[in-house]
Amino acid sequence: MKHIFTLALLCFSLTFSAQTDEQAVETIFKNSLNNGMSYQWLDHLSNQIGGRLSGSLNAERAVAYTKEEFEKLGLDKVWLQPVMVPRWVRGAPEFAYIETSPGVTTNVNICALGGSIATPGGGIKANIIEVGSYEDLKDLGEEKIKGKIVFINRPMQADLINTFEAYGGCSSERYRGAAEAAKYGAVGTIVRSLNLRLDDYPHTGSMSYGDLPPSQRIPSAAISTNDAELLSGMLALNKDLKFFFSQNCKQLEDVLSYNVIGEITGSEYPNEIILVGGHLDSWDLGDGSHDDGAGCVQSMDVLRLLKESGLKPKRTIRAVLFMNEENGLRGGRKYAEEAKAKNEKHIFALESDSGGFTPRGFSFQCSEAMLGKVQSWRSLFKPYLIHFFEMGYSGADIGPLRNDEIVLAGLRPDSQRYFDHHHAANDTFEHVNKRELELGAASMTALVFLIDKYGTNTISNVEEIRD
């Protein structure tokens, strides 16, 4: 009997709904490709504002700009969520060289890692010892390391198809390398850039001293992959060469910043929240177009595309531009804390933080049943070549929202070129393709549309009977 009722409801809704799911998804993609706003917004964020490190003037300008753009969309609510963020500044440009004999030097490209201390004013010059991983340090022991610079030369694994997996295999070298090397008396660390390509760009990224007391901390920098190869080659010929580097970065006091939030309030279940987001802060070397200007403008466009496509969500759809993903995750943590304090019910959160490349699908942190539900929508995505719907990592900013009720998801774009640009001076607007960015925004909107329509209840796929 219940089934007949369900069927009747379903027929009713099919007859009177404006568009079938196929048509709605088609409308979303057409709107994104024909009159999407994501590329125009990214142009402004990248070229009129630029790199947006937490606590910088640019980060504040980005907060003001995106809030203003949200306001132009005629959303139901737009607001700023205050959050205290760390403020690390790079200072004067870094400088480094290899000295093979007194006065015979070769300059190399380095950049300070985010969170590192400066070198002493005149820089550091010392012998340098190469390791494949910080885990090799214990075998070498203090005797061989003390007083030297440690060079951690671990290339990303080229034959992994998912380049984020290759990144994961090396990122702790960057994050923990200095703290570990300091324990053996090293005076600095130089870490091979996390880049699959050989080029001249050093790639920054966060590092941490863990619980190492300030007096024991040593400066840490990344070296470009070409120069890592050069240094390794020169060391093979001459173990006694010296390495010089100088950097002037420092950690200042925390400052006030904001998550930027826009919302379309749900027509039927306003208390059930579907979140889409990216992070508004970026590293300072490039303009943060792929990481993560792309995710921000795509999230903004999800709200705009829903409106533009005549889709009125039943649930509340909230786009959140998180502050401080790169060096603190304060925005993500703050958002989750406040959501919990207010007893807000988030049923779904989707992050785009893997670059603005051609979208391939989504990864999910959810039950098998929910994954099956999403996979049942596969045919709706097929015309757009969106094929990947698997379990996997979602995103850093939405991670703190995790609980038993929420479904977390991450946009999965093609990842082959991402680490060519990640955290480097060439993460810039001209490396984002308009169509690829727009296809990502459309894919996200289509998934949000389906989640809104069918919910995350997996007991039955028919939303209407859930009560």
Next chain:
Amino acid sequence: MKHIFTLALLCFSLTFSAQTDEQAVETIFKNSLNNGMSYQWLDHLSNQIGGRLSGSLNAERAVAYTKEEFEKLGLDKVWLQPVMVPRWVRGAPEFAYIETSPGVTTNVNICALGGSIATPGGGIKANIIEVGSYEDLKDLGEEKIKGKIVFINRPMQADLINTFEAYGGCSSERYRGAAEAAKYGAVGTIVRSLNLRLDDYPHTGSMSYGDLPPSQRIPSAAISTNDAELLSGMLALNKDLKFFFSQNCKQLEDVLSYNVIGEITGSEYPNEIILVGGHLDSWDLGDGSHDDGAGCVQSMDVLRLLKESGLKPKRTIRAVLFMNEENGLRGGRKYAEEAKAKNEKHIFALESDSGGFTPRGFSFQCSEAMLGKVQSWRSLFKPYLIHFFEMGYSGADIGPLRNDEIVLAGLRPDSQRYFDHHHAANDTFEHVNKRELELGAASMTALVFLIDKYGTNTISNVEEIRD
């Protein structure tokens, strides 16, 4: 009984074969990503040779270079197949401007279309009339067209996911536009570049006068998309403006050139040929990295990767670098003619001519049963995110081989950025990503390996019992 025998054979072959299919495919991908040659070969073709228009010195240098590289691989056979090719030359750089009033001019970016005649020595200056398609010409009629330049301003359709479909929707404007406009007395045609992006590069490509007598032919050029927008905007304000263009191209006598061919002879069925190929000629404006240096080096690497991966093909695997795809298809036609004359049996031909971008899968011209057979290998490709196996166009060079017996296939890379570079000065090496190129080579090799192992017989999937 037959089934039991088959099963026994299968078990035998599984037990004693060196690698499972999964392992073989994994080995191929690892070899391509860790020590592929395709990128290095492309670097040479693009940066040491450059654009390779049929009949040019560069085309001949590319023939010599690729033959030499084939020879280094220790193949069973390497040879050149002579073919007469057309020789069209661009001459001095083209020049064009919009004149809004006498002496008030704005320069615009154009390039002659391949096959076009030159303008008279001093160029052509005339009024210009905009149409959306050459099909609009008959409505306008001779009265409105005679003595004018016709401006065909048909943008590629942005909301098609397969950008080749968008290209197909406009390419006859470029190919036939001048011949059609000449019939109504036009003195020249300017065609909007076939580019989905707005930028300053004019994109060349072939055009034809059909059976129009030489005396009635008019010069034809492409204009960059930015300048097409500019010209259209200026025409909206002032229908009387004049357009000037000058070009110096000409068609010379046919010259001798070559298809370059390398082969691994099959160990069991040497007379069954599996072909992989791309085209060695390119347009002259860029260095032809995507179109189709990529397809050539990937095809070369198919042979190398099979050897490198310890896979000894049962059938003959032949890599063919076709000459003159861009403006004549003489190489493809010649190859098919000779194959027919020699009664060669080609069971499969795969072309890569859609750019060196991340591979998504393959399109096939074959029976439904054969497509089903290929789709049964889907799980082997899944770890590499190769998901597209559908009916569709294969490639121009292998088209002439078509008959009832052969299976034709085309590599399908991500196509979103292809037309940003296609036939333009920015089809250059730095726009090819090493990993993306290598993934394409590996995908092609994996498909060739499976076709070689299991054949194209669809009566049974078990190769061994086919006799």
